[in-house]
Amino acid sequence: MKTKYALAVFLILPFLAFAGWIFTIQKSLNAEHDVVIRMRGYDPRDLLSGHYLLLRPDWEQTDCSQFYNEICPRSQFAASYRYYLPEFDAVQLDKLLNEKSPATEMVFAYRKTAKPMVKKLLIEGSDWKDWLNRFSKSLNSEQTSD
Amino acid sequence: MNIEKKVHQWQKAGLLTGTQGLSIISFEKNTSKPYLSYALTVFAFFLVGLGGVSLVAANWDEISPVVKLAVSFVILCACAIATWHAYIRGRGKLFEGLLVLFSALLMAEIGLIGQIYQLQPEGAAPFLFWSAMVFPLIFFCRIPLLPAVWLPISSYALLNFVAENDTIRIFFKSITEHWFWGLGLLWLFIWTVIYQLIKIYAQDILIGLQKALKFWIIVDTANLVLLMDFWGYKLFDIHETPKAVFAFGLALGLNAAAYILGQRLKNLTLPLILSLLLAGSIIPLGFVLSLAALVIVSCHAYNNNRFRLLNVCIFLIGLRIFLLYCQSVFSLVGGGLALISSGIVLLVLIRLWVKIKTIIKGKMKHEN
Numbered sequence: 001m002k003t004k005y006a007l008a009v010f011l012i013l014p015f016l017a018f019a020g021w022i023f024t025i026q027k028s029l030n031a032e033h034d035v036v037i038r039m040r041g042y043d044p045r046d047l048l049s050g051h052y053l054l055l056r057p058d059w060e061q062t063d064c065s066q067f068y069n070e071i072c073p074r075s076q077f078a079a080s081y082r083y084y085l086p087e088f089d090a091v092q093l094d095k096l097l098n099e100k101s102p103a104t105e106m107v108f109a110y111r112k113t114a115k116p117m118v119k120k121l122l123i124e125g126s127d128w129k130d131w132l133n134r135f136s137k138s139l140n141s142e143q144t145s146d
Numbered sequence: 147m148n149i150e151k152k153v154h155q156w157q158k159a160g161l162l163t164g165t166q167g168l169s170i171i172s173f174e175k176n177t178s179k180p181y182l183s184y185a186l187t188v189f190a191f192f193l194v195g196l197g198g199v200s201l202v203a204a205n206w207d208e209i210s211p212v213v214k215l216a217v218s219f220v221i222l223c224a225c226a227i228a229t230w231h232a233y234i235r236g237r238g239k240l241f242e243g244l245l246v247l248f249s250a251l252l253m254a255e256i257g258l259i260g261q262i263y264q265l266q267p268e269g270a271a272p273f274l275f276w277s278a279m280v281f282p283l284i285f286f287c288r289i290p291l292l293p294a295v296w297l298p299i300s301s302y303a304l305l306n307f308v309a310e311n312d313t314i315r316i317f318f319k320s321i322t323e324h325w326f327w328g329l330g331l332l333w334l335f336i337w338t339v340i341y342q343l344i345k346i347y348a349q350d351i352l353i354g355l356q357k358a359l360k361f362w363i364i365v366d367t368a369n370l371v372l373l374m375d376f377w378g379y380k381l382f383d384i385h386e387t388p389k390a391v392f393a394f395g396l397a398l399g400l401n402a403a404a405y406i407l408g409q410r411l412k413n414l415t416l417p418l419i420l421s422l423l424l425a426g427s428i429i430p431l432g433f434v435l436s437l438a439a440l441v442i443v444s445c446h447a448y449n450n451n452r453f454r455l456l457n458v459c460i461f462l463i464g465l466r467i468f469l470l471y472c473q474s475v476f477s478l479v480g481g482g483l484a485l486i487s488s489g490i491v492l493l494v495l496i497r498l499w500v501k502i503k504t505i506i507k508g509k510m511k512h513e514n
Contacts, residue, residue, distance in 0.1 A: 006282075007283075010286075011226040014222075014279045018259065025259070117265075
């Protein structure tokens, strides 16, 4: 009988753990403010590994005025970041980024005392999905007019 | 073993009557468990769980994050309820399968949250999180599939986690620098101690984990023997390093402690690891290491009447000797002659052994 209740507890525990984890992440995402960091491919020949883009901050081209004292806190950020993508868009986006080299940025939830958290990927100032849709449409219309 | 064939042989030899034979066959048929269907059911659930992980990995952008999380939570919740119901209704096969599925879905959920929130990888942290959540469920496993998957994942995660500590990292580095196999053997030792402890104190509770540990200890030992045999000697000259001797002594001491711990049980694993350490560290000939391990397993098989295992060992010993000839004798003619002479020597030795045995038996009869 006791094992029955023990099993119930052990089956419920993961749900509590997940709920706590999501709550912590959400709390971190509601940070003091968002910052936009210019990114570039970690390795231009192989930007895509698995289904994520591997990008690293390009501090030379980042606007440091968005930080305190207008100094980019380089040490607070990692050397590279992953951005997870849907399987079907990943290959296309990787190809386009390598060919066109558009301005790529990442939006981070930033707090002075915590690790910055990735929020969004921007390509030429737009959300990556919008940019990809727009680019694909223009490419299709060019092909039909030819 | 084909019981019907055996019973028929015993009936022919006059050891059993026809009625006794029929009773044995009907008893065996009624009490034997359908192991294959049991294993396949659990494996099927494992595949479904893996499929779930793969689907999550595809990262469906068309579905909003909230819906993704909600759906995954509902699936996980349904699986948890089904698992619990299967347990309280005593449906062992279904319960084990659902437990495997639930554990796989937990892994998928971690992956999903990581994807949705674009979390950056931090070592083996996701695996450690998963291992911690699955650990209490291991206590309910009667078959070793879930524990067999959990063991290497949790070990890898734990090793990564403890290696984040500077002192431990330096310790690991110094072991592998001076004695390449040290870390592998240390890990094998830890598993063996846990295996022995379970066997002594918690055999009934942790039967699944115990079987899984046994499986991995055998696989890892075989793996280490092969690696040390074929590559160890060429890669590292450990015999001239005083620190390696110290590391060897330490490992030997630890293994001796484990051996004493497991002494009350008839167990093959610890003497095997002990001999492996001895041979691998003292005798600079990889061939002897494999041979020593195979001879120990052969002795165990002979003592326990496990003749299939004995045959496999003898075949492997023969194969290893053949490989030794390939390693040391480079011409086909030389290798052929060496093999023929070895075979003749072996035949002579067997003949001598049979003769000596007959003489001893004769003397014993005479004395009686």
